[in-house]
Amino acid sequence: MRWLTDVARHAGVLLQRRGTVHGRVTPAASPAMPDIAVIRDAWQRSHAVRLPGLLLSAVPEYVEAIADALTIMRRVRQGESCVDILDEAVYQQRLQPDFELLATVHSGHDAQEIEKIAFDAVKSGELFAEDLWMKVSCLSFFDEDDSIRFRFSYGMEMFKNQEDDPLRERLAAELAGRVFPECAVITDHAPLLDLLQTLLGFRPEFVERIIYSNAPQGGAQFHQDVEHGHHGVIYAQLHGRTAWLALPRAALLQEIGQFVRQAGAASAAPDARFRDLPTATEALADMLESGDQEELELLLNHTPAFTRQLIEHGWGLTLQAGDVLLLPQHSTADCCWHSVFCLDEEPGHSLSFALAEPS
Numbered sequence: 025m026r027w028l029t030d031v032a033r034h035a036g037v038l039l040q041r042r043g044t045v046h047g048r049v050t051p052a053a054s055p056a057m058p059d060i061a062v063i064r065d066a067w068q069r070s071h072a073v074r075l076p077g078l079l080l081s082a083v084p085e086y087v088e089a090i091a092d093a094l095t096i097m098r099r100v101r102q103g104e105s106c107v108d109i110l111d112e113a114v115y116q117q118r119l120q121p122d123f124e125l126l127a128t129v130h131s132g133h134d135a136q137e138i139e140k141i142a143f144d145a146v147k148s149g150e151l152f153a154e155d156l157w158m159k160v161s162c163l164s165f166f167d168e169d170d171s172i173r174f175r176f177s178y179g180m181e182m183f184k185n186q187e188d189d190p191l192r193e194r195l196a197a198e199l200a201g202r203v204f205p206e207c208a209v210i211t212d213h214a215p216l217l218d219l220l221q222t223l224l225g226f227r228p229e230f231v232e233r234i235i236y237s238n239a240p241q242g243g244a245q246f247h248q249d250v251e252h253g254h255h256g257v258i259y260a261q262l263h264g265r266t267a268w269l270a271l272p273r274a275a276l277l278q279e280i281g282q283f284v285r286q287a288g289a290a291s292a293a294p295d296a297r298f299r300d301l302p303t304a305t306e307a308l309a310d311m312l313e314s315g316d317q318e319e320l321e322l323l324l325n326h327t328p329a330f331t332r333q334l335i336e337h338g339w340g341l342t343l344q345a346g347d348v349l350l351l352p353q354h355s356t357a358d359c360c361w362h363s364v365f366c367l368d369e370e371p372g373h374s375l376s377f378a379l380a381e382p383s
């Protein structure tokens with residue numbers, strides 16, 4: 025992805041999210057598929073790994089499922105209840121007899137939650153596992169951001185670390201595949217499975233599945249996805265395009281430090297507002313981890329000059345339908361931080377699964 029200067033302001037694609045226009049970019053021509061040595065090296069160094077066009081030949085098989093998912097997303101955006109949608113014959117056929125749709129439940133602690141639906145898993149007519157759920161959420165409170173996501177998991181959200189239940193984790197993943205059959209574009213893709221086996225040393229389970237629909241003005245702010253027992257995240261773009269800023273945590277800390285030092289030398293707004301942020305890596309790391317630092321959040325997510333710096337230093341990339349992105353998440357200190365932008369005028373469709381070692 026290349027940053028465009030003002031001279032070319034009528035060219036390229038607008039990079040904007042939640043009311044902040046970051047600039048214009050041009051997606052680079054599709055790169056070649058990296059070989060396994062390059063992939064392994066990038067993975068080990070916590071760099072994002074793009075696998076361009078890997079799913080292109082598989083996507084046509086799932087065209088109907090993808091179109092159906094886009095319809096579900098549109099209906100949810102129009103205010104329809106997801107529990108009513110999933111009660112329709114077409115979805116009940118996918119779920120029955122293995123998953124029993126129960127009711128909407130309210131977690132009561134998540135203002136972004138639109139609807140959370142509980143399911144039981146059933147085997148031979150008997151209750152097999154309970155408290156599986158699908159949660160529909162918005163991604164921000166910005167009025168024009170229509171991004172939504174469907175997350176599949178189990179048990180208590182707030183105390184996830186205390187619940188280590190591989191069976192229900194697997195069943196929640198299967199539930200995602202019933203509601204959104206296009207999950208199989210990843211889980212049944214033999215060359216991708218072989219590649220992951222070679223990279224990780226095991227054939228991963230695809231858990232904590234999230235189906236994303238990034239919409240104009242939407243996407244995700246800078247974050248990491250480190251979770252106990254998970255090695256990283258696989259993201260697949262099935263419809264539409266996204267732009268990403270993705271870099272190892274150590275590189276992000278360096279980039280912030282450099283930006284703040286330059287801001288310290290600036291006398292005029294807007295960069296001068298960051299002059300009081302620390303430049304030392306350790307102090308910045310503490311701020312990054314605390315997740316509640318208004319100035320740092322502003323710098324990371326709403327500062328076009330910082331976005332430009334990251335892109336000019338090679339940390340930007342774009343994805344189109346059929347592309348896969350691997351995001352290594354080795355540990356909090358050694359992971360790939362990332363930020364996502366929608367590049368289209370319509371909402372897209374993508375999959376994001378955690379890579380777990382089979383129990």
Ligand SMILES: [Fe+2]
Binds near residue numbers: 248
């Ligand atoms: Fe993420």
